[in-house]
Amino acid sequence: MKIEPKENIPLSSYSTMRLGGPARYLLEITSPFEIEPALKWAEEKNLDVMMIGQGSNIVWNDAGFDGLILVNKIMGLEMQDNEYQAFAVIGGGEPWDSVVARIVDANLSGVEHLSLIPGTAGATPVQNVGAYGREIADVLVCVQAYDRQANKMVILSKTECDFSYRKSRFNTVDKNRFFITSVTLALSHDNPMPPFYPALEAFLKSHNITQHTAKNIRQAVIEVRNSKLPDPAKVANCGSFFANPIIDNMQLDSLVEQYPGIPRWEIDSDNTKISAAWMLEQLKLKGYHEPNTGMAIWDKHSLVLVNENAPNTASLLAFRDAIVKKVEEKFGVTLQQEPELI
Numbered sequence: 001m002k003i004e005p006k007e008n009i010p011l012s013s014y015s016t017m018r019l020g021g022p023a024r025y026l027l028e029i030t031s032p033f034e035i036e037p038a039l040k041w042a043e044e045k046n047l048d049v050m051m052i053g054q055g056s057n058i059v060w061n062d063a064g065f066d067g068l069i070l071v072n073k074i075m076g077l078e079m080q081d082n083e084y085q086a087f088a089v090i091g092g093g094e095p096w097d098s099v100v101a102r103i104v105d106a107n108l109s110g111v112e113h114l115s116l117i118p119g120t121a122g123a124t125p126v127q128n129v130g131a132y133g134r135e136i137a138d139v140l141v142c143v144q145a146y147d148r149q150a151n152k153m154v155i156l157s158k159t160e161c162d163f164s165y166r167k168s169r170f171n172t173v174d175k176n177r178f179f180i181t182s183v184t185l186a187l188s189h190d191n192p193m194p195p196f197y198p199a200l201e202a203f204l205k206s207h208n209i210t211q212h213t214a215k216n217i218r219q220a221v222i223e224v225r226n227s228k229l230p231d232p233a234k235v236a237n238c239g240s241f242f243a244n245p246i247i248d249n250m251q252l253d254s255l256v257e258q259y260p261g262i263p264r265w266e267i268d269s270d271n272t273k274i275s276a277a278w279m280l281e282q283l284k285l286k287g288y289h290e291p292n293t294g295m296a297i298w299d300k301h302s303l304v305l306v307n308e309n310a311p312n313t314a315s316l317l318a319f320r321d322a323i324v325k326k327v328e329e330k331f332g333v334t335l336q337q338e339p340e341l342i
Contacts, residue, residue: 003041011060016232020060023069032181051179053120086187092122108187109214110139115221122180126170132197137163145178236307238339295319
């Protein structure tokens with residue numbers, strides 16, 4: 001198979017933050033069978049290789065990527081349904097929200113809480129994407145991927161993905177080892193069941209929505225997200241830029257003593273998740289515009305960093321570092337960014 005990558009492609013076009021230098025080579029992959037020849041081509045040239053989706057969770061360095069970028073364009077959505085349960089096998093390059101829409105239109109539930117999340121289906125297991133109290137791990141059965149260590153296609157079960165909060169083996173111990181070509185999800189014919197995430201519950205009550213169908217929940221999630229988050233097609237951003245910190249009980253007790261109202265969610269007997277958005281709001285950073293960097297914080301959601309007219313990624317990182325420092329100084333908590341810096 002002949003490999004003909006494009007050269008010197010601006011990676012700002014492959015990140016919803018719209019910053020970053022060029023890729024030395026870039027190739028769109030439309031079939032799993034194209035991966036191995038592409039890797040051999042890169043190996044012959046001694047090039048690093050990575051696969052991306054839509055770049056909704058990537059911040060590129062100004063230096064770009066001196067290797068081969070594979071853009072996942074593997075499409076397809078096949079649903080297998082019986083009276084008890086349904087499964088969906090989804091190509092890794094499928095736009096995620098389009099997948100959610102088609103599943104909900106088929107009167108199936110399980111992913112409606114994850115509506116309007118940007119990116120591709122193949123990217124969802126990497127960060128174990130989640131929203132409104134649900135994660136992709138809740139419905140994922142397995143992923144099919146090319147294993148660069150074994151040099152072959154493999155199937156990894158949900159357990160083998162090592163999911164945790166916003167993490168998996170794909171972005172930790174085995175980062176860039178697996179190129180995900182498809183995901184298989186287990187879906188349900190039953191309606192979503194309460195209790196729902198507080199913001200979602202409040203929306204349902206305020207709009208007198210008592211029928212909790214997948215379609216109603218999806219529409220509610222879309223409206224809640226649109227009221228808080230900018231459309232990355234119109235406003236350059238990577239969604240929530242900082243993860244909610246997870247702290248131990250000793251640190252939690254100290255924080256609660258100083259700030260009794262800090263929003264928090266128990267993870268287990270030893271650890272609690274606290275609200276990063278709340279901390280930024282206490283610092284009066286929501287809606288802040290920084291003229292020197294060209295960056296801003298979205299006025300409807302304090303975790304969303306917006307590229308208004310930043311000249312480069314260095315400006316974004318300076319803005320990020322200033323925010324992290326302010327939070328550390330006031331709360332003694334170190335924020336971690338969610339988008340991957342490459």
